[in-house]
Every structure is written in C-alpha cells, then in structure tokens.
Amino acid sequence: MNTAFRKLVTERILCGLMILTECVFLLIYIGGCRKNNGAASKHSAPVENEGATEPVAKTVLPSMLAGRWYAADANTLREQIKGFFEKANVQPKDNVIALILPHAGYSFSGEIAAYGVKTAARQYKRIVVIGPSHGTRMEVLSVPRVTHYETLLGQVPLDVEFIDKLLKYPVFQNVPVAHKYEHSVQIELPLFQYCQKDFKFVPIVAGQCSPETIAEAGAILKGLVDEDTLVIVSSDFVHYGQSYGYVPFRENIPERIKEIDMGAYEYIARLDSEGFLEYRRKRGATICGYVPIAILLRMMDETVKAELLRYTTSGELTGDYSRSVSYLSAAFYGRWAKCTEVEPEVHNTELTEEDKKQLLILARRTIDYVLQKGSVPEPSELGVEITDAMKPPLAVFVTLKKNSQLRGCIGDIYPQRPLYKSVIMNAIYASFRDKRFTEVKKEECDDIKIEISILTVPKPVASANDIRIGVDGVVLYKDGQSALFLPQVATEQGWDLDEMLTHLSLKARLPGDAWKTGASFRTFQAHVFGEE
Numbered sequence: 001m002n003t004a005f006r007k008l009v010t011e012r013i014l015c016g017l018m019i020l021t022e023c024v025f026l027l028i029y030i031g032g033c034r035k036n037n038g039a040a041s042k043h044s045a046p047v048e049n050e051g052a053t054e055p056v057a058k059t060v061l062p063s064m065l066a067g068r069w070y071a072a073d074a075n076t077l078r079e080q081i082k083g084f085f086e087k088a089n090v091q092p093k094d095n096v097i098a099l100i101l102p103h104a105g106y107s108f109s110g111e112i113a114a115y116g117v118k119t120a121a122r123q124y125k126r127i128v129v130i131g132p133s134h135g136t137r138m139e140v141l142s143v144p145r146v147t148h149y150e151t152l153l154g155q156v157p158l159d160v161e162f163i164d165k166l167l168k169y170p171v172f173q174n175v176p177v178a179h180k181y182e183h184s185v186q187i188e189l190p191l192f193q194y195c196q197k198d199f200k201f202v203p204i205v206a207g208q209c210s211p212e213t214i215a216e217a218g219a220i221l222k223g224l225v226d227e228d229t230l231v232i233v234s235s236d237f238v239h240y241g242q243s244y245g246y247v248p249f250r251e252n253i254p255e256r257i258k259e260i261d262m263g264a265y266e267y268i269a270r271l272d273s274e275g276f277l278e279y280r281r282k283r284g285a286t287i288c289g290y291v292p293i294a295i296l297l298r299m300m301d302e303t304v305k306a307e308l309l310r311y312t313t314s315g316e317l318t319g320d321y322s323r324s325v326s327y328l329s330a331a332f333y334g335r336w337a338k339c340t341e342v343e344p345e346v347h348n349t350e351l352t353e354e355d356k357k358q359l360l361i362l363a364r365r366t367i368d369y370v371l372q373k374g375s376v377p378e379p380s381e382l383g384v385e386i387t388d389a390m391k392p393p394l395a396v397f398v399t400l401k402k403n404s405q406l407r408g409c410i411g412d413i414y415p416q417r418p419l420y421k422s423v424i425m426n427a428i429y430a431s432f433r434d435k436r437f438t439e440v441k442k443e444e445c446d447d448i449k450i451e452i453s454i455l456t457v458p459k460p461v462a463s464a465n466d467i468r469i470g471v472d473g474v475v476l477y478k479d480g481q482s483a484l485f486l487p488q489v490a491t492e493q494g495w496d497l498d499e500m501l502t503h504l505s506l507k508a509r510l511p512g513d514a515w516k517t518g519a520s521f522r523t524f525q526a527h528v529f530g531e532e
Helices: 003-014 074-087 106-119 160-166 189-195 211-222 253-269 273-283 290-299 314-318 353-373 419-432 442-447 489-493 497-507
Strands: 060-062 096-101 126-132 148-151 154-157 200-206 229-234 239-241 305-313 323-333 395-402 405-411 448-455 459-461 473-478 481-485 520-524 526-530
Touching: 074 106, 074 189, 096 106, 096 290, 106 189, 106 305, 106 323, 126 290, 148 189, 154 189, 154 200, 160 200, 200 290, 211 273, 211 290, 229 290, 253 273, 253 305, 253 314, 253 323, 273 290, 305 314, 314 323, 353 419, 353 442, 353 448, 353 526, 395 419, 405 419, 405 448, 419 448, 442 448, 473 497, 481 497, 489 497
Parallel strands: 060 148, 096 229, 126 200, 126 229
Antiparallel strands: 096 323, 148 154, 239 323, 305 323, 395 405, 395 448, 448 526, 459 520, 473 481, 473 520
C-alpha cells in the first residue's frame, strides 16, 4: 500500500485529535478470529439501540484525569479551584442557561473556565456537558451506561432517566470507549462539584457529526431540557502550530489567532449554527468542539443573549506561540424555549436481500477503489444506492476469507457511524490495516470472499452461566483488561463454556482462571451474510 494512502487513512482515523499526546485511540480488532475461523455466528438476530433500560446496579466510571490534567490530591485540587474562583472577577447571574468552557489542563484554562462557572450562580438540578471526542472516531453522540462519575471530589449521580430518553434516538448511542479516556467532558466536573450541590450529570461525547446529525441532536436536546438544566459546551478554540497541522500564517501570530477566534465567536453570539459551521469550514479553524457548539446554537431561540466573559491563549500564558491553543468562556442568558419532545422516528431498518447484496458490493468495490486510486471512496463513486435501511448507526465487522482461510477481519463493537460507512471503513481496515496479515494485493482479490457481520449492542449479563455457547459473542472485563470472542469461536474450536472463558481470559492477558472471580461480561449476537 502506498505511503499516500497510509497517510490518508491515518488522517481519516485521527480527524479531530487536537491534543494527540493526551488521547487514546482504540481501534477494536475482532476477537477470537483465527486463521481457521469464520467471521461471526450464523445466528440471526435483530439489531437495535441499547434502549432505555436503566442499569440495575450502581456502576461508577472513575475519571482518569487526576495527576495529569489537574492536581492528584483532593485537597490540593479544592484549593486550586478555590483560587480560580477568587480570581474570577465576574458578577454571578441567575438566568444563565448555558456556558462555553475550555477543557485544557487546569494550569492553562482552569481560571478561564472559572469565569463561566462562577457566572452561573444558582443551583441546577441537571448539568449537561457536551464535549468533542478526541480519541474515538465516530459520527454519533455517545452517552454512557453507568450510574455515577467519580473524581477526586467524590461521586456524582448521572441522570439516567434523561440518558434513557436520549438512547431512544439513533443519533445517540452508548460507545463506552468514548467516555473512559475523554477529557473534554470529565475536565468540567470538578469545577461544578466545587460550587454546585445535589445535581445530576449528563455527559455527552460528540463525534464528527454531519450537519444533519447536529440539527437532529439540537432538536432532541431542546425538547428535553428544562428551567433546571444548565448546558455546558466544552471546547477549546484555535489550535495553532505544526503539531496541530494548522499554520495559515507566520506573522502577527497573536493578532491573527485572535482574529479567527473572534470571527467564530461573532457567529456564536448571533446564535447562528449554520454560519458558525460554514465559517469554521472556510477558515479551516481548528476548533475542536465545533460540533457541540453547533448543537448548542441549534437548541436556542432568538431571545437568548450571549456574553464573552474571558479569552486568552496558551501562547499568551507561556510566551510561546509556536504551539498555541485558545481558551474562552462565554455565557448564554435567558430561558429554554418550551418545546415538545421530538418523537423518535420509526423506520423500517430491516435489510432486504437486495440491501445485503449491495452492501457486499459496496465492500468489494471499496477495496478495488483503494487498490486503484489509493483513497477512500464515497458511495456515489461506487455506484451503490444507499437505502434507508443502510443509514442507522450499527456495529459492523468485515471479514475476508481466502481459500476458506481468514485473510483479514476488523470491525466495531459499538455503533459509531451509519451502517454503510462502517462497511466502507472496515472493508479498508480488514484489507490493509489488520496487523496479523500482509496488505491485500490486487492479484489475490478474485480468491477472496467477503462476509459482513452486523452486531447487536453488547449487554451485561449477571454471570458467566448466562452465556449461550454458539449464540452469544462475549466481551470479558477485569482489572482494566478486556477481550472479545465472536459467537462462533467456541463451537468452531470445540470449547465448552469453561474452556471458552479460560481462552478469553488468556486473550485479555489475564490468568486462565481470571474469569471465575471479579470479572464482568457483556454478550451480543451477530447477523452474517456473505458472498457466495
């Protein structure tokens, strides 16, 4: 595979990663596929969103930021935040409905963020934080399936009822990896733990969403927020420097950076979501939270007023503009418009036999296109009509077999993009990015057969005894380690349940008997279709 294509694929995967050294990108390889194994179970099952089932037991997601993004000691952190609030020279107001806050480490942006948090004086029952995904490539918005977030300052309950409502809509999914390491949402929480009491938290991580998804998410959230809701958009602004791939000018750098930032803020102050997105596109402005900002602007009516509270850059703070990030706090005053909840649209998403045939053609033509042109195709370039059934976000694996032997297999465990896009990208990954194999060559394509596996959303089971051999795929979690087997692995290897879980533990780099105590499991099913 040529260097240009490698660079292109890498850029596609890493799009939106503005702070590369602080983020983790997890591309989930298929678990349990071996050179003599197939891609997924032939068991047919419906594919659906995780739905609105509240977690049965208390589950806590601990923040990973202490010691890196802010102090590692709770008392030190409280004193640090107290200092930020003392320096924030603003008058608290009781009609704040939303804020834009930065999300860098507290030593850089904590004081700027405090200007916004201190302005929101009254107590809120619900705080919604929408932050961009820096480490997970997805085209949906993700909300977590846990009951509490935990920082050094304690645990905060999530508004699981609100999250249940969001999960009724396909644009909202639960992509667990999007929350575990994502700092943009977690960084805001200690600031509100310091000054707010008895609130419930709604963390939302936004992927690289289309304008249509942005508009839909804004309408959904607008119908759910109320007078006791504070919405936070977490975003830094222009990232300038070679390391960010953004050097549009080399002279008058501080002034030029501020010019771009304030140009973006003008659209924000006018509550102009479409204008803001177009401005960002034309200027190439590296504003990492552009999707959350655009969603927030979609939620507001013309009566809301915006105010810029504070602005600075890391270049100003350090004196080094070779690598500078902009930070601002802004407040929005008014009331949330009273809107009825958006009814989830009901579509016939069942794939027809013709849909399946076209998806297989899409995968094959994608591979051929990449081999010929070295770039990622659009469906329109492949002559495949995208039907409504191909558009919902679904988790997909693409498997390649050559002479009945595995030749490549990669996919997503959780829905992260529309079905047809998942097929395109995972066809590329399976062909050229599966590290267990050499890249597919043009001359072997005629000998390769393609299978597509569509997965249901993994759901927790009470114990290992609830796992059905030959029907369920399994994800094992223990001590920060995890591993996955697809449904067919156990039967193809001739394993019983204990043997399968022993091999799964070993795959997770744990002792073979690790599954017996302290492990948790999620199961899923797969619907598979392939070329004849």
